[in-house]
Amino acid sequence: MADKSVEVEVDGYVQGVGFRYSCQDQARRLGVNGWVRNNDDEGTVSAHFEGDADAVGALVDWCRQGPRGSRVTSVSVHPASPKGHTRFSITG
Template sequence: MVLHFLVKGRVQGVGFRWFVQREAAELGLRGWVRNTDRGHVEIVAAGEADLLAELKAALRKGSRGSRVDAVLEDELLESEGAQLGAFEIEGAW
């Protein structure tokens, strides 16, 4: 299963991407996380449905210092997850 999440709230500049990367890697998910130019955080994650549900629960809770106002979710085609590797942060320095 492949899901796209968009997390809205105070999620930039508070370590949220690193939080997501750690949570997803611990669950053994594939994919990426990155900031958007609108102040949100975007995630594409691939794995078993129960593990993706655990990630979604972590996204709703958020990292220390963050404030999550909304987690939007869309299911993607399985083929969109074919090229995903180990979970990584995109656009990090």
């Protein structure tokens, strides 16, 4: 069972710059499970992270900067119920 679970929305120039793939790499490196996806508004990315509290926190911190080429303007984080994810994937 995950120590911490959150829903995240990242706003800015975060689509078309490899944000989801970089996020997946970071999540796997940190041992965080869940998912990340582009939203239909073409300006935000949503994600669900669950795992060790420190690792989830580190992934949220990474989202505040994102990969090279992105420009993050805001990150909203909300507590969520764990879903029992066993890996991290890109959806949508």
